[in-house]
Amino acid sequence: xxxxxxxxIAAMLLFACQSKSNANTPQESTEQETTVAADTPAEGTEVxxxxxxxxxxxxxxxxxxxxxYVAKNKYxxxxxxxxxxxxxRAEMPTIVKAYADFHSQGFEVVGVSLDNNRDSWVISxxxxxxTWPQMSDLKGWECAGAKxxxxxxxxxxxxxxxxxxxxxxxxxxxxxxQKVAELLNQ
Numbered sequence: 247x248x249x250x251x252x253x254x255i256a257a258m259l260l261f262a263c264q265s266k267s268n269a270n271t272p273q274e275s276t277e278q279e280t281t282v283a284a285d286t287p288a289e290g291t292e293v294x295x296x297x298x299x300x301x302x303x304x305x306x307x308x309x310x311x312x313x314x315y316v317a318k319n320k321y322x323x324x325x326x327x328x329x330x331x332x333x334x335r336a337e338m339p340t341i342v343k344a345y346a347d348f349h350s351q352g353f354e355v356v357g358v359s360l361d362n363n364r365d366s367w368v369i370s371x372x373x374x375x376x377t378w379p380q381m382s383d384l385k386g387w388e389c390a391g392a393k394x395x396x397x398x399x400x401x402x403x404x405x406x407x408x409x410x411x412x413x414x415x416x417x418x419x420x421x422x423x424q425k426v427a428e429l430l431n432q
Contacts, residue, residue: 291395293415297324297406300391302358302381305368310381312356312391316406320352321413321429323422326392326402328360329370334401338374340419344426345378351430352408354378360400362386405429 291298297316304310316322325341327334345355359382361367371380383389389397395404405414405425417425 291404291412293412295412296410297404297412298394300394302383302389302391304379304381305371310356310379312406313410315354315356315379316410317408319354320408321426322354322356322406323417323426324356324358324391324395324404324406326358326360326389326395326397326400328386328400329363329366330361331400335370335374337401337418338376340422342375344423347423348426348430349378353426353430356381358382358389358391359384360386360389360392360397 297312299311299313299316301309301311312322312324323341323344327338329335341355344353355376355378357371357376357378357380359367359380361370361382362384364382364384367380367382367384370376381391383391392402395402401418402416403422404412405417407413407429413429414425
């Protein structure tokens with residue numbers, strides 16, 4: 247019986263953050279601008295291709311573009327997450343560690359939230375110690391940036407070099423730390 251309960255909990259967490267499971271994330275309208283720079287979602291978003299730039303509102307309401315950070319840093323991690331996603335929250339200490347360990351060497355993180363609720367988004371940023379740039383159009387799974395990269399579940403991320411080339415995708419845990427260390431030490 248104990249194993250069955252554990253399996254059920256694991257299954258719920260696994261599927262908790264997939265694109266069609268946003269029933270617990272009520273839609274909230276926003277008047278803020280969402281700008282994207284590509285016509286076809288997910289076209290060319292594989293490792294080895296040039297990233298697709300996009301711009302969404304930041305925490306202060308100002309527009310934030312991924313390109314604002316890519317050219318200024320050796321590597322930029324574009325991290326797709328949401329405050330209501332348990333696996334995202336569980337992964338965040340690793341990203342916080344990567345940022346603390348490698349930011350001074352040219353590593354940046356740009357958070358892209360699939361939240362619908364501004365208060366939950368902002369509170370989670372503080373709670374999780376996310377001191378890097380954040381953006382969200384507060385449209386949940388309809389997030390323009392997530393659509394460009396065909397994000398179907400979160401957490402998800404892409405790692406982009408200074409020339410704008412995608413060098414890795416969906417790095418987690420120790421794999422993220424090792425990859426960033428390896429790239430910065432080349």
